[in-house]
Amino acid sequence: MVQESVSTAGRTGPADTTAGPGPAPAGRLRRVGVATPYLFLAPYALLFTTFVLAPAVYGFWVSLHDWDYLLSGKPFVGLANYQALLDSGSAVYEEFWQSMRATGTFTLASVPLLVTVPLALALLLNRSFPGRTFFRAVYFAPYVLGVAVIGVLWRFLLDPNLGAVNALLGAVGLPDSTPWTTGLPWAWISLVAVTVWWTIGFNAVIYLAGVQDIPRELYEAARIDGGGRWAEFRHITLPGLRPVLVFVVINTILASSNMFGQSLLITQGAPGNETRTAIMYIAQKGLREYNMGSAAAMSYVLTLALLLVSVITFRLFRDRDAA
Numbered sequence: 001m002v003q004e005s006v007s008t009a010g011r012t013g014p015a016d017t018t019a020g021p022g023p024a025p026a027g028r029l030r031r032v033g034v035a036t037p038y039l040f041l042a043p044y045a046l047l048f049t050t051f052v053l054a055p056a057v058y059g060f061w062v063s064l065h066d067w068d069y070l071l072s073g074k075p076f077v078g079l080a081n082y083q084a085l086l087d088s089g090s091a092v093y094e095e096f097w098q099s100m101r102a103t104g105t106f107t108l109a110s111v112p113l114l115v116t117v118p119l120a121l122a123l124l125l126n127r128s129f130p131g132r133t134f135f136r137a138v139y140f141a142p143y144v145l146g147v148a149v150i151g152v153l154w155r156f157l158l159d160p161n162l163g164a165v166n167a168l169l170g171a172v173g174l175p176d177s178t179p180w181t182t183g184l185p186w187a188w189i190s191l192v193a194v195t196v197w198w199t200i201g202f203n204a205v206i207y208l209a210g211v212q213d214i215p216r217e218l219y220e221a222a223r224i225d226g227g228g229r230w231a232e233f234r235h236i237t238l239p240g241l242r243p244v245l246v247f248v249v250i251n252t253i254l255a256s257s258n259m260f261g262q263s264l265l266i267t268q269g270a271p272g273n274e275t276r277t278a279i280m281y282i283a284q285k286g287l288r289e290y291n292m293g294s295a296a297a298m299s300y301v302l303t304l305a306l307l308l309v310s311v312i313t314f315r316l317f318r319d320r321d322a323a
Contacts, residue, residue, distance in 0.1 A: 063296035070290050081297035092285070096298055098273060099281035100305075106263075106277065107256040110192045114252045115245075118200050122207035123237070136208075140201030151265025154194045155181070158266065179271075187267045187275050195262055199255070203248050210244035211237065246317050250310055257306055278302050 063081055065074045084090040085097075125136050142150070157164050158180035170176030180190045218236045227235070238245075260279040263269060269276035276284075278298070286295030 059296045060300065062292055063300060065293050067293035067296070068290050069292065074293075077293070081294050082301070084294065085297060085301055092294055092298075095273070095281060096278070099276050099278045100302070102273075102275055103257055103259070103278040103302075105188065106191060106259055106275075107253060109188060110195055110256045110259075111249070111252050113192065113196050114199060114203055114256070115249055117196065118203035118248075119207050119241075121200065121204045122211055123233075125204065125208060126211050136205075139204055142198050143201040145198070147261030148265065150194065150198050151261050154190070154262075155266050158190050181267045182270050184271060184274060187270065190266060191259075191262050191275060194266065195256070195259070198262075203252065206244060206248055207241065210241045214240035242317065246314070250313055253309055253313065254306060257302070257309075 064076060064078055066077050066080075067074045084092055087093055121139060125132060125139070156162075160166060160177065160179045160182055163180065165180065166176045166178060169178070178186055180186050214236065218240075219232055222232050222236060258279055259277050260283070263275050263277050263280055267275045269280060279302075282295045282298045282302070285298065286292045
């Protein structure tokens with residue numbers, strides 16, 4: 001009897017002390033469970049409403065007015081600011097669409113390089129070789145610099161008359177009078193090259209993280225089956241990087257379409273207004289000419305264009321997945 005009581009106590013004692021608390025009442029669990037997701041979302045919702053949604057709504061309201069800071073009254077004009085952007089006889093039509101063409105030119109020239117070159121760099125840095133960590137840091141280092149530093153630095157380096165680039169070209173016997181910032185197509189070459197050099201590290205890091213998430217067993221199986229480097233890249237690396245590739249493409253398109261600092265600081269829109277992007281013209285219209293209504297309308301037209309491009313890109317990748 002004593003042994004049975006002791007053994008019973010030994011079995012029940014530890015179980016009673018280590019057992020967790022019992023299930024919460026259904027009413028309390030229901031109340032807490034419903035409110036918890038909203039409590040976690042509340043800080044983000046507050047920040048999003050304050051700094052994104054409210055300014056967007058206010059900006060659309062401004063675009064419906066003749067909003068001039070120099071005038072006391074700001075009359076409501078409805079869609080007149082948008083109609084002016086589509087009227088070839090208006091004062092803003094030619095300059096706005098010229099800036100949109102400049103934005104498209106830069107985007108078409110920079111996005112392919114900013115998508116493919118970082119991918120090749122990530123595949124190279126994913127291999128094991130001495131100094132790999134050092135080179136990873138070197139390629140990413142320019143990205144931590146601000147656009148003001150990059151712009152001023154390359155403005156002096158690419159100066160047609162006093163720049164170090166032309167001086168070095170002349171020292172090796174090459175033409176030393178290239179108009180890197182004042183002539184076409186050199187101005188575009190300068191802007192694209194500087195942007196690729198500056199931001200290549202960011203996309204390379206994103207690609208590198210995606211490559212490292214692809215199971216190594218797939219590559220080992222491909223080698224056993226006799227697949228070469230190109231077969232591994234085509235049938236394993238690219239499909240494995242599909243979600244990362246979508247992010248990189250969309251993010252790069254949006255970033256290139258919003259290019260502002262490089263053009264402002266390096267070429268200053270030259271020659272003429274050929275490299276003046278849409279963001280530059282919108283800033284000029286709103287902040288220099290004080291016509292915020294027209295500038296706000298331009299920004300929403302640009303936003304709709306970028307939204308359309310993003311949707312098309314998503315559909316292209318979705319169709320490939322379906323195929």
